[in-house]
Amino acid sequence: MSTSDSKHTQTLATLGVSSAEQVHSLFAELRSQFDAAARSATDENSWKALRDAWFGRRSGVLTLVTDNWLKPSSPELKRAVGASLNELRTHVDGRIETRRIAIEAGAEAATNARDRMDLSLPGVIRPIGTHHLIRQVFEEIEDIFFSIGFSVVEGPEIETPYYNFEALNIPEHHPVRDDMDTFYLELPKGVPGPLLLRTHTSPVQIHTMEKRQPPVRVIVPGKVYRRDNPDATHSFMFHQIEGLAVDADITFCDFTGTIDYFVKQFFGESVKTRFRPSYFPFTEPSVEFDASCIFCGGSGTAKTGGTCGKCKGAGWIELFGAGMVDPAVYGFVNYDPKKVSGFAFGIGIDRLAMLKYGIDDIQVFFQNDVRFLRQFP
Ligand code: DAH
Numbered sequence: 001m002s003t004s005d006s007k008h009t010q011t012l013a014t015l016g017v018s019s020a021e022q023v024h025s026l027f028a029e030l031r032s033q034f035d036a037a038a039r040s041a042t043d044e045n046s047w048k049a050l051r052d053a054w055f056g057r058r059s060g061v062l063t064l065v066t067d068n069w070l071k072p073s074s075p076e077l078k079r080a081v082g083a084s085l086n087e088l089r090t091h092v093d094g095r096i097e098t099r100r101i102a103i104e105a106g107a108e109a110a111t112n113a114r115d116r117m118d119l120s121l122p123g124v125i126r127p128i129g130t131h132h133l134i135r136q137v138f139e140e141i142e143d144i145f146f147s148i149g150f151s152v153v154e155g156p157e158i159e160t161p162y163y164n165f166e167a168l169n170i171p172e173h174h175p176v177r178d179d180m181d182t183f184y185l186e187l188p189k190g191v192p193g194p195l196l197l198r199t200h201t202s203p204v205q206i207h208t209m210e211k212r213q214p215p216v217r218v219i220v221p222g223k224v225y226r227r228d229n230p231d232a233t234h235s236f237m238f239h240q241i242e243g244l245a246v247d248a249d250i251t252f253c254d255f256t257g258t259i260d261y262f263v264k265q266f267f268g269e270s271v272k273t274r275f276r277p278s279y280f281p282f283t284e285p286s287v288e289f290d291a292s293c294i295f296c297g298g299s300g301t302a303k304t305g306g307t308c309g310k311c312k313g314a315g316w317i318e319l320f321g322a323g324m325v326d327p328a329v330y331g332f333v334n335y336d337p338k339k340v341s342g343f344a345f346g347i348g349i350d351r352l353a354m355l356k357y358g359i360d361d362i363q364v365f366f367q368n369d370v371r372f373l374r375q376f377p
Contacts, residue, residue: 008064011072012081020080026069027084030061031091038095047096047103054092062089133376134239134365137353138221141241144265145219148258150243153218155204157225158185158195163203167332168282176281181227183236197225200346201242202282205325208244209333214340215247221349232361239349244325246335246342252285252324255343259322263291267356272298274316283323283344290316294355317355320347 007015007026017026034054041050054061062085070081131139142152161172170176180199187193204220220242228234245258260273271294275287292298293315296308300315307313322345327337350362357376359365364372 008061008068011068012074012077013072018074018077020077023077023080023084027088030065031088034061034088034092034095038099041099042103042106044103044107047099050099051096054096062092130373130377132365132373133353133357134349136376137349137356138239138241141262141266141347141349141352142219142221144262145243147265148261150217150219150245153204153208153220154222155198155201155207155220157198157223159198159203161194161196163206164196164198164200167206167329168202169326169328169332170281174281183225183227198222199226200224201240202344202346204242205244205282205329205344206333209246209330209335214335214342215245216342217245217247219243230363232363233351235350235362235366237366238362241347241349243322243345243347244342245344246325246340248340250341250343252343255322255324258343259289259345263289263319266352267291267294270297273319275322278321278323280321280323282326282329283321284326286321286323288321289319289345291319293317295358319352319355320345322346 008030012018012023012026015026017023037050037053041047052060057063065085065088070078070085073081164182165174165177166172182199183197185193185195185197187195201220201222201224204218204222208216208218208220220240222240222242223237224240225237228236230236245254256273256275259275263273264271272292274290276290278286278288280286293300293308293311294317295310296302296315298315300308300311300313302308308315311317322343325342325344330337330340350365353359353365354362
């Protein structure tokens with residue numbers, strides 16, 4: 001505040017003020033000075049300066065007015081000065097507070113404006129992942145079986161030997177158990193066992209038949225585990241889809257027709273199928289299905305001349321095992337083997353994916369190298 005304005009640094013006597021009217025106009029002048037100053041307090045700093053200039057304990061305007069006008073005033077004027085000073089103090093106090101509120105709200109509005117989302121801006125495009133090839137092949141196969149009336153069921157990956165072996169007609173000392181190189185779980189004391197990681201999805205055949213009466217038409221996608229050393233065609237965990245169809249009058253023709261339909265849908269109409277006798281404890285008869293080699297068209301000769309490296313000249317590629325459900329299995333689930341018949345199959349998904357997509361090392365499925373994964377968007 002300039003010196004010419006600073007009447008409050010002088011006493012009333014010095015200013016020549018001797019009547020109540022003069023006191024009032026003096027205060028009115030001061031009040032309009034304050035109002036002007038308050039108007040220019042538009043941010044936090046100028047607001048603080050205003051507050052200090054008027055309320056400062058030592059040299060704030062209100063202190064100086066008290067010291068220079070009120071205290072030394074003549075007894076006749078004291079009442080008028082006191083009343084005007086109170087009025088001014090209330091006014092200044094109120095305005096300073098309303099300025100504070102206004103400034104804070106303004107700052108908030110500015111922050112809001114800064115943070116406001118502009119929906120017209122182009123979005124941030126984040127790369128979206130894709131399903132792993134194994135998952136894609138699961139879905140492809142599931143869709144084919146959905147189209148002929150199968151539905152999906154799932155089962156536990158930790159099994160009892162009863163479900164993994166016995167109920168599938170594999171008794172304790174059966175040599176097939178050795179082939180499965182099984183992981184048994186180390187259990188805490190008191191936990192009933194033994195338990196193992198399922199070696200195939202076939203135990204879900206048993207779970208399903210225990211729960212449902214024929215007709216049964218299910219497929220079972222899932223992970224299976226074997227104590228295999230990793231190489232280009234082996235992994236300690238891999239994937240299967242089990243299939244099971246049981247009804248009153250299912251024949252061997254229904255069985256081979258279903259598999260042939262599936263293989264043609266999956267590999268293409270021109271692919272032929274054949275089956276060879278095989279052995280599984282839970283199917284009788286058991287077969288191994290082959291497809292005509294999808295690389296050389298079944299000729300056994302590579303496009304470049306020479307012998308086809310994929311089928312080694314045979315013209316056929318082994319696909320998966322299957323068979324008619326062994327009547328002994330029905331005994332474990334209280335189905336009447338005289339009244340029902342059916343077929344089952346167990347497809348190795350990793351193997352089928354490798355064949356269809358020309359992959360020669362099963363390990364790439366588990367290495368999570370994006371350069372591989374990106375090839376199957
Ligand atoms: N469970 C067998 C395995 O993992 C595969 C299999 C073969 C399943 C024949 C079947 C079947 O349902 O009928 O080696």
